Amino acid sequence: MVSDGVSKEDFRIDFEYPKEKPEACIDSLKDEDPSDFHYTSTNPLGPVVECHLLDPSFILCEDPVPLYGPGQTGQQPSNDSYHNEGKCLRMGGYRAEHIEFTNVKCRVLPCIECRGSRSFSKLTPCIIYTGHYFLTTLLYSIFLGVVAVDRFCLGYSAMAVGKLMTLGGFGIWWIVDIFLLVLGVLGPADDSNWEPYY
Template sequence: MMSMKYTCVICVIIISISIIANCAEYTYEIDCNNLRMGQYICPHPEYDLIDPKTQQPRGCTKENKAKVVCLAADGLICTETKNNTFKRDIPCKWTNGYSFETSVLLSIFLGMFGADRFYLGYPAIGLLKLCTLGFLFLGQFCDVILIATQIVGPADGSHYVMPYFGPEINIIRSNNFTYKVPQQDW
């Protein structure tokens, strides 16, 4: 009687272990570009994301996108790579080496000679400021404000290099595709 009881318990344990082992072996091959949030980690935890020179994700292009390696959830195999990693575009800000701090300091101390505009790639305005002593210091004052608020940036269209958690300003613009939603009067 007792051995029959132990035999049943052992059978139940063996069946349970085989079911768990079979479930753990299941993997699904899918297109990883269609994964939803929570089904992947991006960037891969072992991926060194930030480039110390630009303070942006490595491989940032002029289109302000960087391809990074992502990790799919356990049990998912990507059809593109035949393993659990894949590449995905993330937003970034392309920089070409112009330092924000250098621009502001040049504007404050040497702006009357046009050094800030020469540094940012605007030689015509820099020469005009040099010849007129910074438009009699009025142009220098305006440039300090414009550069400090990041309205004037490098001439090549890139962004400033600034610390990853630095004083970045995101300018919100309105155009024909943005509008104010009508509100009810109460």
Template sequence: MATVCQIWRPDRGRCLKSYGIIAVLFMDLMLQCVNGSLSTTNVETHYTRDGPLITSPVVPAAASVFPADEDTSKCPSGGLCHRLPADCIQCDYHLKCTYGKPTLFTCRPKKGVHCIGESGQQQTNFSLNITCQFCWQLDPSQYRCTNSTNCMTVSCPRKRYNATCDVLDHVHCLGRRRFLKRLFCNWTGGYKWSTALALSITLGGFGADRFYLGQWREGLGKLFSFGGLGIWTLIDVLLIGVGYVGPADGSLYI
């Protein structure tokens, strides 16, 4: 039997070593790219004894930069600086603050707006005490949202719609002052629950309650069936009484 002998070559180990060095360098380059992408996060949250601490090495451009041609004709001039509306001042908002805690921010009136301090002298820079929270975290009483009349309020489960909300002028907050929110359908077409219930009890056999609510087909059905021989009338009294049957346009009762 012939013996197969493999001759060891000195340069074979050297080639493997070179390939290993190249592979290590490639892995190191990939790790640096991943670490760089992870380190670009704008907002970091740390928790302290007083609550979550919002920190950021970068100030969002939307919070501190305003268009140069923004209209300031509605901004009052000559009043106290800290009483100016939020759209009339420019603040250097930073996110190194504890959520829900008052924080001092350096602000200045916009171009063309003049204000004075407590001493009566005109100021170009002043400090403003603002609660550390974003605009979308405000209480609903501090902003106004658009209302949709194209969604059904009487439905199970309750439906929502996309609303555009604007913060009130005198309220100061971090981030964009216009934001989107998902709200429950909540609008009325002027129908009164008491009127619908009274018509259901008195004239329900003739479909008056259904006609009042805009449900013409059900009203005609009750009219020609004499209220379903009284059974449909009793059922409608219960359904309208508990609010299960509402206006045909999907709005709420007044």
């Protein structure tokens, strides 16, 4: 057996738990604020990760809020301070360069140990998901587009009634909607993006 010169006694990690460990893991956060607890470590290579670097499954963030309602536009604000408040001038976009970013407030979930402040701001894309799936909508358009199920699904009720009454615009509107979906021109009426998982 070859030894590399490092014994088990030489390896140690400098890590300090706080004097009072929160009972949140046991009692599910009675009246305590989870942002009051700070875990400190003197070793930057130690086992505790910075709170703002945690995986998104361990933090809870507010959703970005549109500055105006869905489909509405308004005057451009004189400064960009709305980006620091978690608000977006325009939601979504189908290309990466068209997506805005904003700062939202996040906090670490209870019982997750991390180093630093448990409440912080995080730069987040202005994207919302409202349960619209591209594949499902495309299948609706192909098989049930003649009776306007695809338009009803996306939230275009007025157009859907017209398409329904004319049986898919005598077949033309039905074919055009399939191409509009595939090309990315037709999307949800509430300016949300397609759900990322099928």
